[in-house]
Amino acid sequence: MPFYADSEFAPDISIGYLIRRAHQLGGVAMEPVFAAEGLTGIQWSALVSIFFGRGVTAADLARDLGHDKGAMTRLVDTLEERGWITRQRTPEDRRCVKLALTGEGEAVALRCKRHVVACWNTWLADWSEAEVQMMISLLQKLRGTLAVAAGAPCA
Template identity: 55%
Template sequence: MAFYTKTGFGPDCSLGYLARRIHQIGQSLIEPVFVAEGLSGTQWSALMSMMAGRAATCADLARDLSHDKGATTRLVDAMEQNGWVTRSRASDDRRVLNLELTPDGEAVAIRCRDRIIEYWNTLLTGWDRTEIETLIELMQKLRTTLDDALTEGRRA
């Protein structure tokens, strides 16, 4: 049985709208952390993606951030100019650019991460641990559902 109906559908129950608004509001609240460190939220996401082992190449990073290759190249250019990443050609395939965090890149990512953890913990003061864990589990489940749909080519 379908969950959504024409009469019951609106922004307050739309998963897409709610996810977008939560992301927009959350980004605007934590942006001062990035500004204080001289980077953008997207740059921090890229550094964290690399630090978590999710991206070792420009192509990996583009996929993980859902960026096109041109935008990712510009992003990596800026991070390299700031001394946060290095890139080198793979020895077995010259088309592949390997990325590596520099000590400065790792340090700035960790400083931002620690301040963001502190801020989120402040925001979630009124939530109990079970609520937060349930929300994370449900968001992970939704991410998997959407990733599967994308992989299978099930677009609207």
């Protein structure tokens, strides 16, 4: 049985709207953390994606962060200019360029990560551990559902 009905659908119960709005509010609240390190939220996201091995190439980063490849190339250019990442062509395929954090890039990512963790711990202070675990589990389940559904038409 479907959960949503046209007559009752509104932003305050829309999963998409609520996730987007929470992401926006969190981003605004964390801007000072990133600004103190001289970077933007998307630049930090790229550094962290590389750090965790999710963004080994600019194309990987674009997919992981939901950015177009052209914008990601410009972002990678900026990170390289700042000395936070390096690009290296692979010996097997010279067309493939691998990204890696420099020591300074890793240091910036880790400093920001500590602040991000502190922010989330503050925001979730009145949540029980079970509530946080449930939220994470449900979001992971939703991510999986949407990954399977990507490209498939809705009803």
